[in-house]
Amino acid sequence: MSDMERDRRWTLALGTEAEEGAAALSDGDRRMSRALSALYGDGTETKGRGGLGGSAPRVAKWLGDIREFFPGSVVQVIQKDAFERKGLRQMLLEPEFLATVEADVNLVADLVALRGVMPEKTRETARVVIGKVVAELMERLERRTAEAIRGALDRSRRTSRPRFSDIDWPRTIRANLSHYQPEHRTVVPERLIGFMRQQRRIVDLDEVVLCVDQSGSMASSVVYASIFAAVMASLPVVTTRLVCFDTAIVDLTGELADPVEVLFGIQLGGGTDINRAVAYCEDRIERPSKSHLILITDLYEGGNADALVDRLAAMVLSGVNVIVLLALTDSGRPSYDPALSARVAALGIPVFACTPDQFPGLMAAALRREDINGWAADQDIKTVRAE
Structure with a gap:
């Protein structure tokens, strides 16, 4: 590496704007440095919203710069830092920002959380952004989910x-x-x-109830669960119900034909009353031996934990196939209540987290009433142990 290239890299890494350091930078390097300094600078030269100001055209240019210089995965990291470090959540209220942002599941969760304070024009732009993410996720997950449930290709046989x-x-x-x-x-x-x-002969294909905790900590899980519910609702071999809850309960089953509408029906935030939500689902299960309850929650219960455990035990005894997912996220690393999780696991209920890519296989195994703990072990998924 030449001395000039070494100086250039140190200048970019340190964000140095000194005249002697800046001389080694090209025009593109200076744009990259300014884009990063707007977010990661010490704040002595820029104030307000991270130095980006209230002007949407400047924001659009900043986003254009970081997309030009960095791959999409890095852009999403920078955006996340921007939301947290520079108060850019407020700028989501501007339609021009939404039109240029690099959308992902986390942004969808932010838009859903903020939709109540968005002007109508911004809400329509938010729908477009959310619709784009939903379409990408449906393309990624729909075929895999359908094949896992209906059957799979046997490549050892020809026709x-x-x-x-x-x-x-x-x-x-x-x-x-x-x-x-x-x-x-x-x-x-x-x-x-x-x-x-x-x-594949899949037995007990009757009703799947996705009961999803919509408290703020479960935001990404809610987005993915809604997508899967919409996919499963389109399959004739299974009936799907989607119930979201915090301290209130929202039954979104009637909206599953439109995943974007489902996401706009979610109320992210608030407390958590898991027992009340499970009771709601229990009341709507008519044939327990042909029903599957997928409870997606971190099990931080704000309601009656003892009643919740008793209710889950009664459902298992009646024949309902109950599975608890502590998270349904790309990382698959949950934050959860270990004490209540262990009590639930002691009922024989599988308790673990999984990624969206693992979820279709989980559903196929659940619908065939296979040993879910065994399935999780095969997938190298760590399950919660009983007390």
Whole structure:
């Protein structure tokens, strides 16, 4: 590394604006340095909202700069720091900001939490941003969830009448090389080779109730749970109910056809009354032996913990398949009440956290009434132990 390149990197790392250091920076380097200094500077030169001011065009330019110089994953980290360090949560009220922001699940949670104080124009822009994230998540998770529940491809068996999505193109091309058309530079596939679908026999497919804690600490879990509820509601092999709660209860089952509308029906924040929410779900379960309750909560109970444990025990005894997820997030690392979690685990109820990518497999195992603790062990997921 040359001395000039070394000086350049130290100047960018330290945010030095001294004349001798700045001389080694290109125009692009100076823009990068200013973008980072606006957030991570010492604040002696900039005041207000992190030095970004109240002007939306300046915010849009700042976001454009960081997206130009850093990959999306780093942009999201910088945005998170901006929300926490520079009070940018207030700037979410500006539609121009929402139109340029790098959206992710955490931002969706922030928008949902702030929607009550947004002007109508901003709410519509927020819907567009949330809709974009929802569409990306649906694309990522929908096929995997449907295949996990309906069946999966058995690649050890072949068929000459495959569905289009099941065609084994390399084998099909090799089998039809004799039908190559030089004038068109293509192969005519007179014989298709594909994978057979192995239909998994999934028993007790009746009703899945996703009962989700919507207190502020569970924000990302609520977003993911809502997406999965919408996906599952579109499958004819299972009936899905979505119930969100804090100290109040919101049944969003009727909105599952529109995931964005579901998210706008969530009330993030407030206290937590898990027992009351579980009682609501219990009252709506008609056939316990064909019902599955997925309770997504950190188990910090603000209501009656003893009554909650008794109620869960009665539900398990009646035949309801109860699973407690302490978090449904990308990190899969929950903060939870260890004492109450151990009491729930002592009932034989699996208690653990999982990531969105693991959730389809969990649901398939749950619907087949497999040993969920065994499934979690196979996935290298740590479960809560009983007292």
